[in-house]
Amino acid sequence: MKEQPIKNFFVAGPISPQKIAESIAGHSTKKNIGAHSIFLGQVRADENKEGTVQAIEYTTYQAMALEQMHQIREALFKKYTLTCMHVYHSIGLVKAGEICLFVFVSSVHRKDAIAACEEMVEAIKFKLPIWGKEILDNQKTVWKENH
Amino acid sequence: MKEQPIKNFFVAGPISPQKIAESIAGHSTKKNIGAHSIFLGQVRADENKEGTVQAIEYTTYQAMALEQMHQIREALFKKYTLTCMHVYHSIGLVKAGEICLFVFVSSVHRKDAIAACEEMVEAIKFKLPIWGKEILDNQKTVWKENH
Amino acid sequence: MMVLFFGNLVDITQQSELAWPFIHNTMQLQQVLYEQYPALQTAQYVMAVNGKMIQTNTILQEGDTIAFMPPFSGG
């Protein structure tokens, strides 16, 4: 198996709907694809007892996150029949209503694409060293927790 | 429960990536949304023994399809906690590489969005009176089958 | 009454819509259509009356729309 370069999947700030459209359009030449499963994470304006979330600031241990992502991808490509899988995660500030995560999995058939996309989302939440700090409307901050 | 008008979810020809981007962007004002789960169906250039698929021509029993979709939506909104759910299906000719189905489900949390999106895709494949006729490169046609 | 055909059934009947004189139930309708279109008898299909799927022989009323539908293949 040839060594693949570890791709940086972090994006500074929010992920634009336009970028998502371009990713989708870029796959029209891959004519064996029958199904795309896409997950988007959007920052919520949650109302905590401390205040209302205005934005999340994401930080990461990048070297470790890239290596972990590499392994997660390899495992999913072994487990499922996939044509391609793209992931983008924001780093830095993302405001409420903006997109912070874009997972895009394509396959010949829907079942592989859907299952691999869901597994990738779970892996991103629980296996990648990324942290979100919620910035509230009163300038207080609360560390985000994943469930 | 108030009677909802039955919305026509059929789109003449392929669904453009730009339309998908606009749908996503339109949800940035709904600040309680945390997760979008999207499924896209893309027409494959399958190689049958009869020839290679160049396009699929979709037909429907529209009155029945709209009523069925109405019931499927109602059931999914009862079963899951969803913010919104949009579906678009092509009617008429869609070329290989183009998008023929766009399912877009949004929720506060990812699990509801992902599960409802997958159920909707299955319902579209097996409960809606829609038929696809594959147009081959030699002008032969083959009726599509769902698995 | 109105009889509708979809998908590959149109290849058999050569038309997607037939105006048909009143007939008492769906089984009788199937029988007369089988005489006219023998290939319909071996085709795989389900039926709907006024847009509602039916599983068994169903009494028909003047003005009903009866649909003959092969397995769905949307998406």
Added chain:
Amino acid sequence: MMVLFFGNLVDITQQSELAWPFIHNTMQLQQVLYEQYPALQTAQYVMAVNGKMIQTNTILQEGDTIAFMPPFSGG
């Protein structure tokens, strides 16, 4: 060696990176850090050595990078 802190642990240590003199294993490192930053002792975290997660006390080498990481909350 290099010690890294992430997430809310930075609120405790007030820095994300510390150059630290050689120390033999991760348990000893934890003990000296607990003396310097008592709040670290009750914080929830996992550790990694050179980017690999560790579960038990681990022998360290000159030049290792040790990371202290609170529960992940990406996405």
